[in-house]
Amino acid sequence: MGQFWNYLQSYLLHISKYFMPLYLWIFTGLSFFALTNAGWRRIKTICDVQLVLMFLTHFSGAAVICLKTGKPVYLLLYAFQEILIFALVVLTNMIYPDGDRLLINNMCMMLSVGAVILMRLDLNRAVKQFFIVVVSAACCLLIPYLIDSLKRLPDLKWLYAVIGVSALAIVFFLGSVVHGARITFTVYGITFQPSELVKILFVFYLSSAFYIYSGFREVAETSMVAGSLIVLLVLSRDLGSALIFFVVFLAVVFYATGRWPYLVAGAGVAVLASAGAYRYFSHVRMRIEAWRDPWSMIDDAGYQITQSLFAISGGGLFGTGLMNGNPSSIPYVEQDFIFSAIAEEMGIIFAVGLIALAFATFLDYMVISGVAADRFDRIICFGLGVTYIFQVFLTVGGGTKFIPMTGLTFPLLSYGGTSVLTTLVLFYVAEGVSARAYAWTGEEY
Amino acid sequence: MRASAAVISVIFGVAFLCMCVYFVRFALKNQRKLMSNSYNTHQAVLAKQISRGSIYASDGTVLALNEKGEDGKDHRSYPFGSLYAHAVGYASKGKSGIESAYNYYLINSSLPLSEKVKYDTKGEKYPGDSVYSTLDPALQQISSSTLGVYDGAVVVSEIKTGRVLAMVSKPDFDPNEIDEIWEKIQYDASSTVLLNRVKDGQYPPGSTFKIFSSLEYIRENPEDFSKYRYTCNGKYRTGDDFITCYHGTVHGNVDFKTSFSKSCNSSYANIGMSLDRTLFLNTLQECLFDKPLPSDLPCTKSSVGISPSLPDGDMMEICIGQGLTSVTPLHLNLMTCAVANGGVLMKSRLVDRVEDENGTTVAEFKPETYGSLMNEADSLILRGMMEEVVKSGTGRKLNGLSYTAAGKTGSAEFGTIKGQSHAWFTGYAPAEDPEIAVTVIIEGAGSGGDYAVPLTKRIFDQYFGAYSYVD
Numbered sequence: 001m002g003q004f005w006n007y008l009q010s011y012l013l014h015i016s017k018y019f020m021p022l023y024l025w026i027f028t029g030l031s032f033f034a035l036t037n038a039g040w041r042r043i044k045t046i047c048d049v050q051l052v053l054m055f056l057t058h059f060s061g062a063a064v065i066c067l068k069t070g071k072p073v074y075l076l077l078y079a080f081q082e083i084l085i086f087a088l089v090v091l092t093n094m095i096y097p098d099g100d101r102l103l104i105n106n107m108c109m110m111l112s113v114g115a116v117i118l119m120r121l122d123l124n125r126a127v128k129q130f131f132i133v134v135v136s137a138a139c140c141l142l143i144p145y146l147i148d149s150l151k152r153l154p155d156l157k158w159l160y161a162v163i164g165v166s167a168l169a170i171v172f173f174l175g176s177v178v179h180g181a182r183i184t185f186t187v188y189g190i191t192f193q194p195s196e197l198v199k200i201l202f203v204f205y206l207s208s209a210f211y212i213y214s215g216f217r218e219v220a221e222t223s224m225v226a227g228s229l230i231v232l233l234v235l236s237r238d239l240g241s242a243l244i245f246f247v248v249f250l251a252v253v254f255y256a257t258g259r260w261p262y263l264v265a266g267a268g269v270a271v272l273a274s275a276g277a278y279r280y281f282s283h284v285r286m287r288i289e290a291w292r293d294p295w296s297m298i299d300d301a302g303y304q305i306t307q308s309l310f311a312i313s314g315g316g317l318f319g320t321g322l323m324n325g326n327p328s329s330i331p332y333v334e335q336d337f338i339f340s341a342i343a344e345e346m347g348i349i350f351a352v353g354l355i356a357l358a359f360a361t362f363l364d365y366m367v368i369s370g371v372a373a374d375r376f377d378r379i380i381c382f383g384l385g386v387t388y389i390f391q392v393f394l395t396v397g398g399g400t401k402f403i404p405m406t407g408l409t410f411p412l413l414s415y416g417g418t419s420v421l422t423t424l425v426l427f428y429v430a431e432g433v434s435a436r437a438y439a440w441t442g443e444e445y
Numbered sequence: 446m447r448a449s450a451a452v453i454s455v456i457f458g459v460a461f462l463c464m465c466v467y468f469v470r471f472a473l474k475n476q477r478k479l480m481s482n483s484y485n486t487h488q489a490v491l492a493k494q495i496s497r498g499s500i501y502a503s504d505g506t507v508l509a510l511n512e513k514g515e516d517g518k519d520h521r522s523y524p525f526g527s528l529y530a531h532a533v534g535y536a537s538k539g540k541s542g543i544e545s546a547y548n549y550y551l552i553n554s555s556l557p558l559s560e561k562v563k564y565d566t567k568g569e570k571y572p573g574d575s576v577y578s579t580l581d582p583a584l585q586q587i588s589s590s591t592l593g594v595y596d597g598a599v600v601v602s603e604i605k606t607g608r609v610l611a612m613v614s615k616p617d618f619d620p621n622e623i624d625e626i627w628e629k630i631q632y633d634a635s636s637t638v639l640l641n642r643v644k645d646g647q648y649p650p651g652s653t654f655k656i657f658s659s660l661e662y663i664r665e666n667p668e669d670f671s672k673y674r675y676t677c678n679g680k681y682r683t684g685d686d687f688i689t690c691y692h693g694t695v696h697g698n699v700d701f702k703t704s705f706s707k708s709c710n711s712s713y714a715n716i717g718m719s720l721d722r723t724l725f726l727n728t729l730q731e732c733l734f735d736k737p738l739p740s741d742l743p744c745t746k747s748s749v750g751i752s753p754s755l756p757d758g759d760m761m762e763i764c765i766g767q768g769l770t771s772v773t774p775l776h777l778n779l780m781t782c783a784v785a786n787g788g789v790l791m792k793s794r795l796v797d798r799v800e801d802e803n804g805t806t807v808a809e810f811k812p813e814t815y816g817s818l819m820n821e822a823d824s825l826i827l828r829g830m831m832e833e834v835v836k837s838g839t840g841r842k843l844n845g846l847s848y849t850a851a852g853k854t855g856s857a858e859f860g861t862i863k864g865q866s867h868a869w870f871t872g873y874a875p876a877e878d879p880e881i882a883v884t885v886i887i888e889g890a891g892s893g894g895d896y897a898v899p900l901t902k903r904i905f906d907q908y909f910g911a912y913s914y915v916d
Contacts, residue, residue: 306482314480
């Protein structure tokens, strides 16, 4: 009997790495399929199947880690995580029956995968992250309600701008310097990264600025605000965030005005600004050099990226299996390189599945913005979608050497309080928009 | 607004598609290469799960294996000690040779799941995949023992397949004691025991370089190279610079073939002066100078310093293989293979196949063509000249045997003391249907004809099974 149990256990450990990508890809496939069949009531079955797949992925991951380490504590943490995630799905659906279930499903799948990989990397941080998600989610459940009941949200343009600019200014003048960048701010022992939350404020600002008109005047005015935010970020050396603000601004202007010249001019500014940054900022230059040829500086500037490349190539299509790789060799793997850790242990097929899922989520944002109740809602949903997908692009692209490294988190997968809170807000605002769209039009989109 | 959203979606869609293609391609294509990088910690992780695979000779003799030591830990063991030191290499304190180039296979296990599960339940490591090399124990042994106490290098290749049959470099070391040797080398920077002279030893080519000079002369004078005549009085002079023949020999009236077979420096200085330097440089680069060699081991590049502005004196030196040129024995061996194979060079390799513990083939390395270094007609002319070296020239010690051979000797002067030279020979056999190419260098021994040719003969004897030593 003991012998049989040993065999079974060993087989399970070996084959789980082939099943996890299967679950994920079916899930992602259903997400894409559901987009073409808009209206979640019609796809209720799909959403229910997705819940099962989410459960299977999360459970397989946790079970492998538990068997490999022989520590039941992992299963305990898993049980709490699973309860939290199902509570999120059920509560959201109960409180906002008109909301987009697909969006919440996608979000929870990402949370599940993040929980697995973080548990594998660092148990203490996984526990910490769990509590952060609990608190954030509790707050975020209110957001759709607030969006619908605060009728004056579109009128608070200057409030958003002032809070955003002053938050970044405070960080710039008073924040603490971590790895050469001044991006965090500590109050009562809790460390914030304000630029994350300002991202959302910025989208609110743009939506209210373009709420009624989107002529040259509005574009000029928003350019000033966007410009000052970006300059503050560049001065704080938070280049990744600066890039996100810029791209979101450009995309929203194009979306609100529908005019190509803005997009083209923006691209021109981007080229000039990059050339200038390369010339005048040594840390930008270093990042670019480390991207072009990390192998020649493998000991210092290229260390992080080369370790990341070892990880993504180390696992092959199906990965080494959880606990069989060595992702901890990448500095800051839980924050900036979580994707590389996933690629190594869970495999390339799984990793690409996650990218596809992120893209399906982005398309869902676009679908919701297309049917939203008014211009404010539309622009908000569009802007948040671009914020989300561009951050995914920067972090995955940076970790795989597709583009230079910017040091950003993968939303919902990476460890980090502000990052999780911001992303949950981002999803629940869109959820609110989708619920309101249904309530206003009274029909399915 | 929907149209704008569609545009933005398409832009991101394309960007994501490119990123995924790039990422997947990079990860899969570079898997093996990155695994061998010494900064990659995955090797250490795999070593905990997998017991390093064995390395075999072509006949199944074990050259390297993991053994359980008295302390219960795995030890890398090399049953033949220093004999295969450079070819097989070492696996701790960095890696070299086959241990390094085929590391990826050795540290992975391709056993089927059902087998792996058996090891799991026994609590044992999976056995790594085994590498079957091309090395021939008899040829390796004879190459090493005939080189004896001399420093130098021997390489034997199969011409039509690119398989390396023997690779010997001296001074050598015992890979079983690599950890202790490593300590010693820290205090002795001049020690070169770890240097694989076959692929990384940079030597003046001496007269073996005349193979290249001749090829260029034939290319520039395709019609009338055979009408070439020169009267050698032991010395060739241009301006203040002069070249002398080896030991001041006076060769008298020589044609192109005799200049080659008797290795007349004065005549080759004369030929060299007539060559177009730009074309010559092109030919040399086609023949792998300044280029990475097509080998499964990383090799040092041979270098040549020809440029249109090179002074005449230096040009003469280069044409007879002295001066600024340096060449690795493996490079000369590959050139010899190409000449003997109608100009076509096969990629050089040390491994035939990889098998898992059950004997299932994991990877097989078939003969692969690198390309053509020269056309067939030119290669035939060079073969005729190399045969003449054995029939009537400096390689006569290979004449009149049960097999026929061809080649070129060299006596590469080095250092400042006149008359000190490395003995070179590079050649192939049988002359009419070449099978193997042998390249030998013996450091500081003297002339190629006196020292390197007899050594080559013993290797050919071994290969062709002709053991009658009639000197």
